[in-house]
Amino acid sequence: MKQPDNVYLDYAATTPADERVIARMQEVQTTSFANPSSSHAAGRQSMEVVTNAARQLGALLNIDPDALLWTSGATESNNLAILGAARHRAHRGKHLVTMRTEHKAVVDVFKALEKQGFAVTWLSPGDDGRVLPEVLADALRDDTQLVSIMHINNETGIVQDIGSLGRVCREHDVLFHVDAAQSVGKVHLDLQALPVDLLSLTGHKFYGPKGIGALYVSASPGTHIEPLLWGGGQQRRLRPGTLPVELIAGLGAAAEISAALMDDEYSRLTALRASLWEGICAIDGVHANGDLNNGYPGILNVGVDNVEGESLLLALEPLCVATGSACNSQSQEPSYVLRAMGRSDLQAQSAIRFSFGRQTAPADVEFAARTYRSAVERLRSIAPEAVA
Amino acid sequence: MKQPDNVYLDYAATTPADERVIARMQEVQTTSFANPSSSHAAGRQSMEVVTNAARQLGALLNIDPDALLWTSGATESNNLAILGAARHRAHRGKHLVTMRTEHKAVVDVFKALEKQGFAVTWLSPGDDGRVLPEVLADALRDDTQLVSIMHINNETGIVQDIGSLGRVCREHDVLFHVDAAQSVGKVHLDLQALPVDLLSLTGHKFYGPKGIGALYVSASPGTHIEPLLWGGGQQRRLRPGTLPVELIAGLGAAAEISAALMDDEYSRLTALRASLWEGICAIDGVHANGDLNNGYPGILNVGVDNVEGESLLLALEPLCVATGSACNSQSQEPSYVLRAMGRSDLQAQSAIRFSFGRQTAPADVEFAARTYRSAVERLRSIAPEAVA
Amino acid sequence: MSSDPYNAMVREYFADPQHAGDLEGAATGYFSDQGMHIRLAATVSGERITSMRFRAWGCPHVIAAAEAICRQYEGRPVAALEEFTSDHIMQDLAVPIEKTGRILVLEDTVRSLGQAIRDSA
Amino acid sequence: MSSDPYNAMVREYFADPQHAGDLEGAATGYFSDQGMHIRLAATVSGERITSMRFRAWGCPHVIAAAEAICRQYEGRPVAALEEFTSDHIMQDLAVPIEKTGRILVLEDTVRSLGQAIRDSA
Numbered sequence A, B: 001m002k003q004p005d006n007v008y009l010d011y012a013a014t015t016p017a018d019e020r021v022i023a024r025m026q027e028v029q030t031t032s033f034a035n036p037s038s039s040h041a042a043g044r045q046s047m048e049v050v051t052n053a054a055r056q057l058g059a060l061l062n063i064d065p066d067a068l069l070w071t072s073g074a075t076e077s078n079n080l081a082i083l084g085a086a087r088h089r090a091h092r093g094k095h096l097v098t099m100r101t102e103h104k105a106v107v108d109v110f111k112a113l114e115k116q117g118f119a120v121t122w123l124s125p126g127d128d129g130r131v132l133p134e135v136l137a138d139a140l141r142d143d144t145q146l147v148s149i150m151h152i153n154n155e156t157g158i159v160q161d162i163g164s165l166g167r168v169c170r171e172h173d174v175l176f177h178v179d180a181a182q183s184v185g186k187v188h189l190d191l192q193a194l195p196v197d198l199l200s201l202t203g204h205k206f207y208g209p210k211g212i213g214a215l216y217v218s219a220s221p222g223t224h225i226e227p228l229l230w231g232g233g234q235q236r237r238l239r240p241g242t243l244p245v246e247l248i249a250g251l252g253a254a255a256e257i258s259a260a261l262m263d264d265e266y267s268r269l270t271a272l273r274a275s276l277w278e279g280i281c282a283i284d285g286v287h288a289n290g291d292l293n294n295g296y297p298g299i300l301n302v303g304v305d306n307v308e309g310e311s312l313l314l315a316l317e318p319l320c321v322a323t324g325s326a327c328n329s330q331s332q333e334p335s336y337v338l339r340a341m342g343r344s345d346l347q348a349q350s351a352i353r354f355s356f357g358r359q360t361a362p363a364d365v366e367f368a369a370r371t372y373r374s375a376v377e378r379l380r381s382i383a384p385e386a387v388a
Numbered sequence C, D: 001m002s003s004d005p006y007n008a009m010v011r012e013y014f015a016d017p018q019h020a021g022d023l024e025g026a027a028t029g030y031f032s033d034q035g036m037h038i039r040l041a042a043t044v045s046g047e048r049i050t051s052m053r054f055r056a057w058g059c060p061h062v063i064a065a066a067e068a069i070c071r072q073y074e075g076r077p078v079a080a081l082e083e084f085t086s087d088h089i090m091q092d093l094a095v096p097i098e099k100t101g102r103i104l105v106l107e108d109t110v111r112s113l114g115q116a117i118r119d120s121a
C-alpha cells in the first residue's frame, strides 16, 4: 500500500481556507482594495464589501451585524473582551471567574489581570470535563464582574453548556464571555437565544482566512468594554486600524459556507470519530480524553498508558496530529487541560489530538487508526518490560 | 473625452496588493496552510514560509529577521511599541515625547497614556513641518523614556530627519520609536545605520496585504516592551496568536518587490507630483501643504483659499482623493496636522491630499489637475462674491 | 462608516445647480453662519415669484438645498416663503442630523428673503 | 519556533532501531530517571563486545541515542564503555540543550553496563 505523504488531522489547530473563500478574497483584492474609511467612491465600495460580510457572519450567529468588531483573531478577541470588560468595570469590582481548561489566550489574560490586582476564581471541570451551572453560581460573588468560559474545548472537544452557564450570569448581573473559536461555523450558535454578552471567534478555524477574527459585543446597555488599541475612529473607536477588506470578505464567505454545510458535516465527523475510535479502542490502556457522546465530533483526544508522548508523535508520522494544543505543542509539558481533568502527568503526556475536517476521508481515518496501532505496538516493543 | 470611472489617487490611504503578492498568498493558502506553531511536517513547512518572509522583510530594512514581530498592522505596532515601552519603563520615569503631527494611531496612544498618569511633551513642527534635533533635545528630561516620531507624514509627505533625531535619543539613553507606515517599501531605510529602537510598518501601504504589519524591536539590551495581548507562546510571548502564514508571506513578497522597484518608482513619483503641481499652481490662492523639495513625492497636499473642502471633494469626483487622512475623513473637522503646521481652520479644511502609486499614469495626473481646476472654478462661481 | 453620504438628489443638484447665480434688480436675503454663506435672490411679479437664484459657500448639502429651494419657489406666491420650514428639505436631501444647524441657517435666509421682498414692495 | 526538531540521524535510528531488544545471558545496565527508562545489554567475548542491545522508554532523542551507542560499541573493547562521554552523541544527534539531562542518564547507563560486565567477569 502506498503510504501517503502527509495526512492532515489537525483541523483544530487550523483549517485550510475554502476554495470559495480564497476566490472571494482574490476578487475583493483586485476590485475593492480601497480603504473602507475613505469617503470616495472606491472607499464606499469597500465598505459595502465589509457590510455584506458582517451580514453573512451576523446571519451565522443570528445577531445584528453592528454588534461585531473585527479583530486579528480569537487571541485578540479574547484579550479585548476580557481585559476590556474587566478594566471597564474595575471600579465596580475586581472579581472574575474562568476555568482551568480554557485556551492559553484566555488563561494568560486572566493571569495578567491577577498581576494587576484582580481576583480570579479558577473553576475545575467535573469528571466529564464540564462545569455545572451550580458550581459556577457558587463561585459568583457580589463583586464578580465577568465570567469567561469557552464553548468547545480545543484539546478535547468537550462542549460546555453555554446556555445554562449564561443564565447563571444573567441572574447575577455578571457579564458572560464565551471563547467560541472552536465552535463558530461548526455547531449552531444562536446568540439571540443564548445569554451571551461577548463572544470570540477566528476565521481560520472554520475554513476562513488567518489573521481575521471578530468579537461579538451585545448591544445590551451593560456591555461596555475598553479598547486595547488606540487610533483612528474605526469601529466605534473600540478597535482602530484600517479594515482588512479582503480578510473580512473571506470571513463572511466562510460564515455563509459553514452555515450551509454545518449539519451534514457534523454527521460526517461523527462517523469519522466513531470509526477512528473503533480502530484503536482495543489497544491495551487506551482511553479517550473527552466525551464520545456529547463532545464535538471533530476532535478525538486519545491517551494510552505507558507510551512516551513525544516518541508517539514522531512514530505517528506522516500523520499531522497534535499533542495538546498547537500553540504549546512546542513545549514538552503535559497538557494543563488534561491535568485539570484529573489525568496524571504520564497519561497527559501521551495524549494525541486527532482532529478532522472537510477534507478528511474515511480512508484517512482508517490509515490513522492503523498507524496509531502500530506506533504504540512498536514503542512498547522497544521499551523495557518494567514500563511497557 | 471619455471621463474615467474612477481615478484612484489615494495610495497613502491604502495600495492595491501587487499581483505577485496575491499570487504568493494564494500559493501559500493552498500549499502551506498549517499552523506554523505545529511541530508536524505541515507545521514546519508553514514555519519555513514565515522564516522566508521574515528574511525578505529583514533584507528590506537591513536587520536580523528575528527582530521582527508580526502584528495586524501599523496601528497595533504603534500601540505595542508605545504602550509596551512606556509601561515597561514606567518604574524608571513617566515622561514621553512625540509630535503634534503624528498619525492618530500614535496621538491617541499618547493621549491614553496621559490619562494613565504619563506626562507627554507634544512637539510642534517648524514652518517646514519638521522638528529640529535641537528642539527634541530641549524637550528631553531626566525621566524621559520614549520618543515617538513618524518618518513620512501621511497627510503631507513631510519627511522627518530620523537619523538626527535618533542620535539625540541615543545620546540621552531614551528609546526611539518611528512610525514608518508611510515610508517602508518606498524610501530606503537602513536600520543598521539608523539609531532606531522600535519601528512600525504595515503591509497595505506598500502593495502588500491588509491586516498584517510588523514591529521591529531592536536586539539592544535596553529595548524591552510589555505585550498588549496575552496567549500562546508565539513570537516570544510578545505577540501571541496563530501566525497568519499567507499574510506574512504576502508581506514578505511585498518587501522584496518594493526593494527592487524603489528607486525607479521614486523618480516616477517625483515627476508625477511635479506635473500635478504645475497643472494647478497657477490657481489663485492655491498652496502646497508640504515640502515640494524634500517631501515624499508620492503625496501632494493642496489647499486653496475660499473653497469649502467637503464640496471640493465631491466636485472632484471621479477622483478618489482624501481630505486629511482616510481614518478621519469621515469627520468634518479640519486636519489637526495642518493646524499644527500653522494653517488656519479655513485653509486646513480645503486641503486635498493627492497620493500616487505604481498604477498612477501621467494621464491620471493631468486629468486630476484639470478636474481640480474646474472644481475650484465652479465652486467659486457659485459662491457669494464676498467669499469667493 | 462610509456609505454614500449624498443621495441622488444631492448629487444631481450639486453637480448641476441650474439656479446658481444672480438676478438683476432682485430682492435678496443673505446669511453667514455655521461656516457657510448663502444668498438668495428673487424677482417678483405681483404676488408671485418669477425667478429665484442662489449663491452659496458651504458643503454639498447646503448647495443642493439652496438649489432645491429655488426650484421649489419659482412660480409660487411670495407668502409661501415666510411659511418655509426645512423639514422636507432635510428629508428629500437626507441631510445628516449633524448638519441641521446649516439647514436652519438656510431657513433664516428664506425668511429674510420674504422680508426683503415685502420691504421692497 | 518549529523547524524540524529531529535531524536525519535521529529520524533514521528512531524509525528503524536495529539494536532494540534483548540478549540472552548478557550483562545489563539500567537507569530510570528524568522521565525515561533505559536498559543496555551486551555480550562479551574476551575483551571485546560482541553484541549490544537496548530497550528504551523516552523521547526520540533517547531512543536514537541508545541505538547510536549500540552501533558504536559492537566490536569495540569493553574498556571503552567506561570512557564514554556523551559529547559526540549530543552533536551527532543534535540533541537540544534542554535534553542534556537525559543524555547524562544514558551516560550513566553505559558506565553501569561497563561495571556490570566487569562484575560478571
Ligand SMILES: Cc1ncc(COP(=O)(O)O)c(C=O)c1O
Pocket: A012, A013, A072, A073, A074, A075, A076, A078, A103, A105, A150, A152, A153, A154, A179, A180, A181, A182, A202, A203, A204, A213, A327, B240, B241, B242, B243
Ligand atoms: C479555543 C481557542 N481559543 C482561542 C484560540 C486563538 O485563536 P487565534 O490563534 O486565531 O488567535 C484558539 C486557537 O488557537 C482556540 O482553539
Ligand SMILES: Cc1ncc(COP(=O)(O)O)c(C=O)c1O
Pocket: A240, A241, A242, A243, B012, B013, B072, B073, B074, B075, B076, B078, B103, B105, B150, B152, B153, B154, B179, B180, B181, B182, B202, B203, B204, B213, B327
Ligand atoms: C503614518 C501612519 N501610521 C499608522 C497608520 C495605521 O496603519 P494601519 O491602518 O495599517 O493600522 C497609517 C495608515 O493608516 C499611517 O499612515
